[in-house]
Amino acid sequence: MLITCLGPLALTGCTLDEPPSLPPAGVYEHEAAGEDSQAEEAPTDGTAGALTRPLRKAGWFCARVRANADGRAVWCRIARRDEAETVYPQVAQFLLDRDDRLAWAWFPSTEADHENQVAAAAAPALTAIWPDAGDRVRQEIDDFDRDVKTRATRRSDDIPRTGWRDTHADYSYDGHTGLIVTARGASVRRWPFGSEHYATTMSSAVDDLLVGGYDCFYPPQQSCNRPQSNGYFRVALRGDRIVSAQFGIGSLIESGRQRHLLSEEFPHGLTFLTEAVRRPVTERIEQSRRSGTGFAGIVAGTVVIIDARRGAAEGDDLVAYFDIQIGVPLAAT
Known part of the structure; x- marks a missing residue:
């Protein structure tokens, strides 16, 4: 019934x-x-x-x-x-x-x-x-x-x-x-939780975030802010392992050149990513930051989501802000 x-x-x-x-x-x-x-x-x-x-x-x-x-x-x-x-x-x-x-x-x-x-x-x-x-x-x-x-x-x-x-x-x-x-009639006893292909640990990444100007107090804080640029960095974790990361960053193109370098906020690069995926994912992000466009896809076996909010643009000049997600949280979290 x-x-x-x-x-x-x-x-x-x-x-x-x-x-x-x-x-x-x-x-x-x-x-x-x-x-x-x-x-x-x-x-x-x-x-x-x-x-x-x-x-x-x-x-x-x-x-x-x-x-x-x-x-x-x-x-x-x-x-x-x-x-x-x-x-x-x-x-x-x-x-x-x-x-x-x-x-x-x-x-x-x-x-x-x-x-x-x-x-x-x-x-x-x-x-x-x-x-x-x-x-x-x-x-x-x-x-x-x-x-x-x-x-x-x-x-x-x-x-x-x-x-x-x-x-x-x-x-x-x-x-x-x-x-x-x-x-009914189907079940999964052990749900998949892996993220080792693309993500490192929060404890290994937090020092680089501090150097980049983020206010981070980990543990237990899983959400960090960067007051200088209205930026944020937040993660979903399983234990200390990062499962997904989200951050916001701006872009300022003047005369065809990027004036807001990624290294201003991540001096040592995206060290919360494994070396296997860091370079191609960074290149995909920089491509969007140059063009002011979004993206949703898979890069080097890693889910990358880029939402672009584009401001005033004239000629080769561009002002934009990007909300970026790398990896996907565990199901049901």
Whole structure:
């Protein structure tokens, strides 16, 4: 029998089950299990290809970001801009088991979700592998959002949530977390966590960040600021190992020459990256900083995302700011 949280339950939290934890308990509490952190383009065949095909067709970038002996993680992203050129990214995460079955998926809520972008992404992706799932996803999310908007009162200490089940999976949705899908009949005991291909450790990188003018107090701080340039540097970690890094940096081109050198903020280069990927990733970043353009792709087996906010430009002159992401956080984090 299909079970759904309806009416008052949907507005005060589903009482049938607790909401799924992020990440699920114990999935990263294991030793390395054949970890592979070299990113590849998302497969175009099999379950991963089916899941990502409608997203890629809509302009998303998708990649298989890591794998191990038990499963593989696929990550997709799209960046939308408002009239002020502010970037609002949206991501989708998929975990497949060793038999190429979807075990888990997450469609996080976006910062600006005016047209229910969670349902717009999840419905076609899930329909591609479970033909009857997409319409149900749209219906449940639309009904829930309409109920939340029209219900005048609810318990202020609860996040409104709904959940439902079908023959394929258990679903949990709220406006803060988004949609979490836990498949039936497929599971991954040890989730992949590798990043050794492209990332070093935070403890080995922090001294170079300090030299570059960042205010860093690690441990425990995982977010550093650079007041001189309104810059930032933040990381996602597993232990001391960097899993993904994000930083902001400007670009000033005058008479065709870069006046704001990368070395001003990273005097010893991007030492949070391994030597195997440091040079090609740096060259890709510098290419965007010269042209004022963004990028989303794989460089030397490493996911690189560059969001560009371009200012005034005249002739060969250019002013721009870049939000850069290297690597992808662990699934469900």
